Amino acid sequence: MKTKLCFLTATLILIFLIMTAVVSATGTEAPEAVAGGTVFSIKFEPKPTAKYTLIPGVIDMKVLIYKPIDTIDFKVSVNDKVTMEPVSGANVVVIADVYKGNPEKVSAQLTEGQPGVYSGKIQINSQAYWGGVRFTAKVTQGQKQDEANLSVSFMELNHIIYALLCIGIAFSAGMLTAITFGAVTH
């Protein structure tokens, strides 16, 4: 019993040390050290009640696969939901901010180029290894203000590898326990 416990503890400590080395090498806090890029998965969440809409089809992300510290160019179109006419002018403010997984809030106000088309740049924080970018368009007409939102979530390739590593360790630890002791934990 004692030998088995020592064997299991030693193995787990070894796994722990390997993990420390792996995490240090890949850098959970400095993902730019990892070769390869980030996989973008895009989901659109237009606010259904807003009078105006941010058109997803014209979002222009020139860099869909990027390293977290990269600067991303955004282009968003704001249109009236009913007429689909471009919404432009000084009463329109479009802001992009990185949310989720970003320790410091990073946001940028987009500037209007063509009528109703707003563009800008935002630098993804080096620690934002997963999360999303949210666009908010605020349209003020007199006393009334309407707001439309659009979210784009992103995920780092590093995270998929991490998830597989977690499962791999869990399977190994489970099999190790089964070989050493048999099943008793349920």
Add this chain to the structure above:
Amino acid sequence: MFELYLPWAGLEVNPFGVISIGLLVGFLAGLVGVGGGFLMVPLLNSIFRIPMNVAAGTDLVGIVATATSGTAAHYKLGHVEWKLGLTILIGSIPGGWTGVYLLNSLKTMGASNLTLYTKIVWMVILSFLGSLLFLEGWMSYRASKQKPKTKDDEVSTGVSRFIRSLPLPPKLVLEKAEVSVPAIFAVGLGFLVGILSGFMGVGGGFLMTPALVYGLGLPVVIAVGTDLFQMVFTATNASLMQAISGNVDLYLLVIMFIGTTIGAQIGAKATKYIKGPRLRMIFGGIVLIVAMKMIVDVAQLMRVVPLAIAASIGLGLLVAVLVVSGGVLIFALVTIFKPKKMRK
């Protein structure tokens, strides 16, 4: 004092403290025969302030390990009903996605909402589970004083006979258990357990095993073996999503696993000396105390109870959990290591 920084949880913990809690939970789980995730997650949150989503996600990966070792052993013993297990997976896999989606949706609503809603769910589940364990222990205790049950009584209840007789095709013919059951029931059960697994980071054995035994009339060993088999895939599926969502802290997983594995071995060994319905009543009582802690937390988050009072009551309840479970552990260790002639 030695502190370990958990990068995914974003805070420092004392690893020896986590190992100790893992030891206690693993011991109780091994002693009673449950996974223990429903106790581990709230304790990690209450004692170490680990966010509920990280505690749930990390515990879920730990369950993959536990279920793998359990399935390997039950496979050798021939206790796995493959057909039923695979049918359950049809429901539990999308259930797991739904659970993780719900958890991540709460995350986007902000940290305070995430904490509040997850604690409400935990409060309800723990209250139900604690009451169930306590009542089951109490009823078994009373029944043990009367005539012992036959094997047939244990596996065939009025509910199971009713469910098996429902004219809902297709029906699964389970050769090992010698029963046939409606497939839709297994799929529905799988979906429910999958949601709990993805959302709460538990294996769901506390729901699946009784449902298979009392609902479908399976023998207990077959129910446990089949539950563990489906749990490997359900927990793996939800774990992958939890890890991708940033809810799994590998450092926490490893130190937690050291404690739970050793604790489970002591618990399993102790079942030779400590057994019976009284033990399940004690375990049910511990779960109910944790449920009370969740009730206090929810009351404080909803500003029904002032923070200072909630903190004092919460501390008292946690001390009660540690004293009771620690007391059982010490009693078990003393009994195990006592010389044989002194045990009687």
